[in-house]
Amino acid sequence: MSTEPTSHPPRQGLAALTLGAIGVVYGDIGTSPLYTVKEVFLPATGIALNEANLIGAVSAILWALMLIVTLKYIVLILRADNRGEGGGLALTALAAHAVQSKPALRGALLLLGVFGATLFYGDSVITPAISVMGAIEGLEVLAPGLAAYVLPISLAVLLALFLVQRFGTGAVGKVFGPLIVLWFLVLALTGALQIARQPAILAALNPLHAWAFLAERGWHLFAAVGAIVLALTGAEALYADMGHFGRRPIRLAWGLLVFPALALNYMGQGALLMREPTAIENPFFRLFPAELLLPAVVLATLAAVIASQAVISGAYSMTQQAIQLGFLPRMALRYTSAREAGQIYIPAVNWALLAGVVGAVLLFGSSSALAGAYGIAVTLTMLITTMLTYFVVREGWRLPAWIAAPATLGFLALDALLVAGCAIKFVDGGWFPLAFALALFALMSTWARGRELLLASIRREGLELQPFVAGLVDSGAARAQRWAVYPVANPDTVPQALLHNLKHNQVLHEANVILTVVFHERPWLGEAERVELEALAPGFWRVSLHFGFMDPPDVPRALALCEARGLRLPIFETSYFLSRETVVPTDGSGMARWRERLFAAMSRNAVGAADFFRLPDNAVVELGTRVQI
Template sequence: MRTNTDVGGARDTTRLAVVVGALGVVFGDIGTSPIYTVQTVFSPNDPHPVAVSPASVFGVISLIFWSVTIVVTLTYVTFVMRADNDGEGGIMALITLIRQRGAGGSRRATVTLAALGIFGASLFFGDSMITPAISVLSAVEGLKVVAPSLEALIVPITAVIIVVLFLFQRAGTAAVGRLFGPVMIAWFLTISACGIGGIARHPEILEALSPVYALEFMIGHFSIAFFTLAAVVLAVTGAEALYADMGHFGRRSITRAWLILVFPACILSYLGQGALILQDPANVSGPFFLLAPSWARLPLVLLATAATVIASQAVITGAYSVASQAAQLGYLPRLRIVHTSEEEVGQIYVPWTNWLLMVSVLTLVFAFETSAALAFAFGMAVTGTITITTLLFFHVVRERGAPLWLVILGAAPLLLVDLLFLAANLTKLVHGAWLPLLIGFTAFTVMTTWQRGRGIVTRRREDEEGSLRAFIDELHSLDPPLHRIPGTAVFLNRGKETAPLAMRANVEHNRVLHEHVVIVSIETRPVPRVPRSDRLVIDALGYTDDGITYVSARFGYMDPPNVPDVLRQLEGADIECPIEVDTASYFLSTIELRAGDTPTMARWRKHLFLATAGISADAAEYFGLPRNRTVIMGSHVEV
């Protein structure tokens, strides 16, 4: 017999495992920012260099501390992560919350805010490409500190590490978290110890925790401090991954890990680096690695490399979630999604997204070659995503009934900080900040084109299919009656209004129909998951004796749309059409898309839509249909 103590102990162990898993997946990005942030601020290659002086060092470290506190701890951990959609986070969750509430009744406002959110999600894809490149490069560049002769090996080593990382993704988030969690614990303890060592040599740096130094630097040296923000923002890279990965581990686990370990460790490292530079301005080149004693620098490089691989993991898993949600909400074609955990539905692997990211990351590594060259591109992606997330969050808060004065009081200072970071990064446009904007606009164009084209195809397809009710009435009026053959046929359909093309073709050309017919439509609701008790809606379509039943299967955008599995809920049920799932034949209606001459979209968008359609996952696999009992019948539609 289990006691309350046993149950409580098991629960505590589970919570600890989730926190460790979150450390291994969520915090790699923001946890490795100390490697390159301070170095980038004082880099002599910066187009707006910051001279090393006690005032600038105290000002920069104070800016970093308060930026992390305001953007990560206050904006994301305290506020934004409360705006979940049944446990799921990320910018796509905010979009669904806005769509559910209709943006205060204004369709134009809803469309505008949803489009802004889609652009934010597009920038996150840019972040997902840049993060692995800059993170792993910055760690491997530590080899220059240990042995300058190894500099030529930095790019090849980085490329090999990245390939191995993406090949490992199919093992699943849980496996990655179990492997990386203990590594990240060692990482945060190590950078804490190095930071404390630096502080001990120059304890005056602790004064930088006062906001006075940040304000004095911004006000007294604004022409310098403003441009410095473009590099300071690197300290908060990864905040968006905390929110995007919330569905994998939960808000509570992420919050605990951040406040107890990650936040203190990062701040100690920044303070230690500031102290080291105060001691000797020559230390601005690689201050993170120079904090360690000479004998420990090579082990630190190896540990940093492992940690930056984990940093890449944070945004990769976030990209999977965003891609999956975008596909379910109609902004991307259906993608092949592999659920890698039997316990956590949110833990997924999206092969197409994985390989696209791998190719993109390798391209960036070979094109830019150094982390410094990628730094400004990185900042632009992060600030754009953070600013849009903050704006959408406060809109959701307002729609939930918060007083306008309270929303303005909370939003104004936080948005001011975000907009300052965004403006500072825009000054680096020609120095690399154009890259995430290009990626973002490209992804945005693809997603909005797919949504537009999908609507056009749906309307054309509805015209071809005709009314389902009228079709059923026609079947009943046939003389002689249609020949019915033994067995169960399941026709997948887009909705209740139109007849399945495959069913219409079967009747018109083969003049037969199965004795038992189930028409199934998949409805994706704007929630992550739909309870099994609410999943099915059954309609006899006006006749209770014809063996034809309509079933609407409701799924959340994080639910796997497995049709045979959901139909098992009907086995043995008291309905007119007995379901024989294990022997049923499944019929799919496929559409061959062609670019027509009608002015529905610009011609280049038509071809983009057709190209995007080519990445659609196989419908039979996507819906979990048995290959040996699935029949595919097609038609064509002009866009």
């Protein structure tokens, strides 16, 4: 396991990137045929199983894929990249930068984006549970007596999936693409065979059937939409994984394989149900002849595991971004690839997701029950993405309002309809991912606000650095023949560790570096932008190290770049003095008392700066200080 990834994933050939995109980006949306059609015709939706409704429902699914995935994500959203990176927090940073001259709006967009990020975590819990259970439920079609084993087998598969995360996804990722390509080819073939037997289903290609189907639902429209939206889950992955594969491979994969295969399979399920309405118990697995059911279950399970892997890896990346943007405390983070910085493993996130997934499986017990919980987090994320995109298009790209508004308002209306369709499932399970997201939002907003208050307290109570350093130079104090690096959050005040060194140890080092690490609302920064150096006085320098929110924050490696600017830090003669703040909640106008206590607890349990910034263990000295907020 390496700790020295490159600053940006290297680009491969177009074919390899397209294959990788099929394996990672489309795993989630590719497993939606396992349960979507069945959910549309559940008794709760009130939709009768007849030929007109089958054609209309399949048409609605196909045109939802066309409008939401193809037009919104493939054509529009993929253009809104943040230096090549996509995803909720990358888009949030882009939108916030676009309106930086409007502080109130910028703050609102940051909060909105953070809430969208927390919804992604809810999706990361539901996706593995529903995908794996939906695949394993194929055993019930193979032999009804196996129904009792679906739950334990699903739990065993999910447990194994999370246990292997610590080994990294590099080796497993090599087989993701070919397996998912095989999955989509099977989707296309089984669907095409059924269409050949019942070609009347091809009428679903006409969008008028989708319009008529939805218009006839009346007040039951939202129930129908809440089921149809299951076909769209995974659409956010198109944007979230853009940094790994690039815009063009993702578009090629969708147009050449993924969308045609999904369309054929959904029409194939509709064709099957037109001939055999009894197949509604599990229309996907009924596409297969009896002798191929077991291989189909195995392939579906592998596809579900791959779909789950994609959102789990996405949760790790999202957490890394949130930490470096200041919305979560530092956590233990391991790089699992020597070549790709995006391949990381965060133990705390892994075990939290496992607990959530196991809880969801035990609480809901079946893919149909989980479908009630699925969708609301995804659709709210889609809505937030569209809202943020408007500000990127209008303020960032400087397009006139008469272009920006139509480009996003149509999608905003569609997203609002999808959210409304899922909202009626709130009591049936939709509360689960929302509760998960709201709890995380409370944590993230508390941490961000707490850090603001902490820095304000340090500035208020701290001594101004420049005159203090000048006074030390004139004092003639004895100096130790070593280098001292003082990492600080505020570069304009005297580090508490320096004050403690002078007061308790009565020592001043020969050379002193006041170090600040700055994370930017950009994913990557080159080495030319990494270091900012300023000489303060004889023996004192102020250094700022700049990282993007996807850059590994390797401080010693970055400090080595100072040599080109005339400052060489000897590795074996340098000590790092850290100020470990103990947060003391107080009554006042900062935050509610419970939030201050929560922030204090998060601060106590945060991973130390030494580990996070990769400082050498044998050269770190920590000195504590108490800070009131």
